[in-house]
Amino acid sequence: MSTIFALSSGTLPSAIAIFRVSGPQSLPVLRQLSRRKVWTPKMMEYTRLYDSQHKIIDEAMAVYFPGPKTFTGEDTAEFFLHGSQAVATKFATCLSEFENVREARRGEFTRRAFHNGKMSLSAVRGLDRLIRSRTEKERRAAFGQMRGGVRAIEIRKKLKEILAKLFVIIDFGEHVELELKEAQRDVSEILHEIQRMIRAWDGAERAHRGLNIVLYGRPNSGKSSILNQLAHDDVAIVSPIPGTTRDSLVTEVQINGVRCRLTDTAGIRHHSSDIIEQEGIRRAKARLEAADIIVVVVDPESENQDFKSILSDVTEMKNAESKVIIVKNKTDLGLPYPDTPRGVQVVSTFATSSHGCDELRKSLEDIVEDLCPEANFLLDAQLLRRCSNELTCSVLCQDAAIMCSHIETALDQIGELTEGGIVTENVLDDIFSRFCIGK
Template identity: 30%
Template sequence: MVLRCRGWRIGPIGAARQCTRPHSTRAVRTAVLQAEHRAPPILDSGAIASRTSIRTLASSSRTSSRPNDTIYALATGAGRAGVAIIRISGAAVAHIYHSLCLTSRLQPYVRLPPAHKLVVRNVHHPHTRELLDAGAGAILFPAGASYTGETSLELHIHGGVATVSDVLDALGSIRTEARVRPAEAGEFTRRAFEHGRLDLARAEALHALVQAETSMQRRVAVQGTAGFQAKRYEAMRAQLLQAMAMTEALIDFSDEDGVEDGTWMAAVGSVEQMAQLLRGELGVDSAQAWRGATGTRHVGEIVSDGVRLAIYGPPNAGKSSLLNRLADRDAAIVSDVPGTTRDVLQVHLDLGGYKVIVYDTAGLRTRACDEIERIGIARARDAVQSADLSLLVIPADSTSNPPLLRPHSYTAHDADLVFINKTDLHPECARVSGATTWKGSVKTGAGLAELMAGLAQLIQTKYAVSTTEAPLITHTRHRFLLLECLDHINRFLDLARARDPDLVLAAEELRYAAKSLGKITGNHLSADEILGSIFSTFCIGK
């Protein structure tokens, strides 16, 4: 094999030769240390900024606020409660504390309360000195040891609607050199990211934890907030940087003893291992990655967003009635007229701790009455193909079974699911061969408990989440960035298979691959729009 780098031709691996350029005696180690701090190459069209400078740019580019503003918001839910928490963060925290928390003589306290300790204080209006709440709690968090990284204050006040409203109005009336204003959606968490208190993956996991509706969603989110998911990404990124450093060691230190022997093969082997991991996580093969496939939804992504279960079958089979039974309400119109359901309806369920989105689709038949029904049938087929699970509902008196439809995500190991309805009218009915079959009656409720238990067991088995390792993909953004990373890795491997590998281009592909991984955690993040789209989905007090 002959390696080519920057116009130099390097002979067969292991061959001795003379070089006039000076090199370090610890070439590989030096290259590894330089990998994180290396200046962007000429091939890179845009400079790769450091994590700190990008955070500063992201903060300063916001037009609706200034980074030195002091922000406040209600961190607990709206409405009556025993306790309401108001969160305050910024440079004016000390001034706010001395303005609101007064002694029995209506004088400010001499000093701030001890950090991380709850103290009891009376909250007054900063101008009229009116008592707004008696016996409230106050906790001070110093800069560097708070959620946002800034000096922060929490006021634990009584949760009456009027009390909360008056305290928030009092905060808005405070005038200082540092502007005091209500926080924007997700601004507390955004400041935590900008001050290095958490990475982007943990911020997304925190949002998922707040939004969790089922125990499995909570479990996946907790793994992310604990940093387990980010550690996996950083370990993968470090592996790519190590391979890139070994490749660049051949470019810069090719004549050092011990550098060339086995170094290139070790780098290629490490990258091939990474490619195999990503293909398994994304559900694509090497050919699909080159065609820009979107991949299949990952278990973590399915658990976070919900398992999509599509109910399909012929008209008047009882699909809409089954949906209403599962939802325990009249979610769909039920009628004896064939073709009543025209559009795709959905309800959300909790099955075995998993969020399940059940879709009711139009009845499938070859001869539709009108154009609207034909569109409904086409949407029904699309819903089944894009679902994670599909359930065929047929009446017990059916003389011919409709064709089984399978989602695109199904493998050869996934069994078809069938529910035979109306067994109260026709108790004797045959099971569908080769499919997992349940029998029952939506009208009487017979067999529905077995159906629900069977679906819950199937979902728990198919989408089991490890308790020791965090899912790699929990959001669609993660999947597309990993596909981008895999595309660069495939390009690197294609270069590596050439008889005359271009090491400079190979190192660049690894750099781009590592950059794609860095975007997931916010390392080397270069687009402020990405930050805005993520943090804007947070609640105001977060």
């Protein structure tokens, strides 16, 4: 097994450059570079580091961690050097000169941790998420995923207990019907939890990719004014001339710690002869397909018929899970609005004065929370879905033996979540290729 090394700290120059070394050569490398035999495990010490010509490389702090109680499960050494490019390059060259020591590939430290049973696949994925997290929500979701494995172990334990009870029912059951019902109730409880986890996973995926919020409505209704209010910036041109916004315009805002791409679109007019405007309208409609939240802006000057046709665009183009909110803008005019459909959330605004915009922001926050719920435990949804299908079948069946077989299959799925199951090298390559070098 080769020993690997990498610069594990960030871009240089920096205050400190941290090199991590992992593998059987870690201690010999440390001894050789420091010209010192004795290193107390886990004790950070000052040392000078020398190259093979006995010339000093740098003054540094270094520490040695014997395996297996390390991140990778192997012997590990860490070096804290001055964070200059020249020092780091020189040090990396010296490390490469050792036999069986080479630079680590992307995510190779974590890959070794996984292979040495230090981390479950779920935890690895969580770690990947954590490193790439940019918002508070993403950070929390990443921790949820790292903890997910623990929850899976608990679920597994509960299912095993139910299974054991069922075996007793099969062999010695007296009030079979009653006992079967009890087991079904216990499974249902677990099933609900798993379904909550699936929703949480979907939500975390959405939070991770960010949400699309699209403003849609007739020209002059106030879409750009609302976008500027939500972005707290003069991002879009606002004017009394209908058709001011001709192309879609995207700006990013954070709502409840989720990155949201807020898109202003060209005003929808159904009988336009201007080809640029027609293209703008086509693009606006296309934006509806990928929208997670559609904000339909309506003003009192809208004709009933036009508003209906805008709403039917939305119904036609939106995907099943996206949410719609209607904003009645220009409330200051004190005029009546076209009829709004029942069951759709409505907020009133006076966008040129920011009146009602806080309420709109609050409504968006609620929708974002609904789409990306907070998750303490995240687990791979695909496996959870399979597990949920099996448990659903088990709850529905009236035969204890068949129920057992469904629970056993569900347990196999959970096993994959807790122990990583059979994971192909290709899957691992894909996961670890996203990691940075040094992780």
